[in-house]
Amino acid sequence: MSNDPKDRVIGISISHSPDLGRLGYGEEHLHELMIAIARVLLRLGTSEQPVHLAYGGDLRPGGFTETLLDLARAESQGGWRGRMYSFLAWPYYLGLSRADEALRLDICRFIRVTPADAGLPQHAADTAPESLSEETRSLLTARCISRLREVMTEGGGRAFDDEPVAPLAARIILGGKTGGYSGIMPGLFEEFMLAQEAGIPVFIAGGFGGAAGALADAVLASTAEPPLVFSLDHQSAHNAGVAALLDQQYQADDRGESPQARYERLAKAIAAYRADLNRTDAPDTRNGLDRAENERLMRSQHVSEITGLIERGLRRLWFRRG
Helix, strand or coil, rough: CCCCCCEEEEEEEECCCCCCCCCCCCHHHHHHEEEEEHHHHHHHCCCCCCCCEEEECCCCCCCCCHHHHHHHHHHHCCCCCCEEEEECCCHHHHHHHHHHHHHHCCCEEEEEEECCCCCCCCCCCCCHHHCCCCCHHHHHHHHHHHHHHHHHHHHEEECCCCEEEEEEEEEEEEECCCCCCCCCCCHHHHHHHHHHHCCCCCEEECCCCCCHHHHHHHHHHHCCCCCCCCHHHHHHHHCHHHHHHHHCCCCCCCCCEEEEHHHHHHHHHHHHHHHHHCCCCCCCCCCCHHHHHHHHHHHHCCHHHHHHHHHHHHHHHHHCCC
């Protein structure tokens, strides 16, 4: 991870939380929280050392990508000199024309992750999903989405202007599906795992449930064994998409990693995060917050408290104050 302040790219991990209704909230509350967090992040930067945002998703109307683009456009009018990086995996980038991309070039760079990037060069970047069998389409989508998350974490992906993207400087996790997703594991679990392995500060806002809430429960638990939701057996039993991928013999990737090995990596990442929280040799953890502050962040449903804690952690990390 770069220590150069100009390379401060913050990843936002968010998708619908299945627990919103049970907690008395709606999708709009998750959008409002994301906007509040993003504003705090952007305003930590300056014109010389801006903060950039990174998000991996699709371009559906009213979705999280559109919300972030609207925020970025508004903030750019107020002097923000950063940009948004929108990571799009096959097939989700197929609906984005080069003309539409050029129109947003002042505020956003779109990073496409193609089948070749995911180790499947036999499929062209513009392959139409409807030209493939359902099995091939789901496998290709799963591989491209996982590779997208790796590229976003590691940096190096290139946009329209061929400018490489820096590695993440931090990742914020909130909401998130635990079922009905595309891929071999819930996206926020995978993004947490990759950030933790790369030594990137992770902030878990788990008060709105979903994958973030499950991660909060796991890292704050007194027992070392992760809950069943973090196992491949559980996910394949409760998600038809995962079971289908396994039934069609989801192949190990080019590193020889099986789905089970990926879930074992997730369990190790959870254990490492828990160990960091329980350290007694330093007041702050990797994200700049102590255990009590992290626990408040993971349980809070108050926007001002969540944003204040994230800002405090980043100020401690970047400016040694807060």
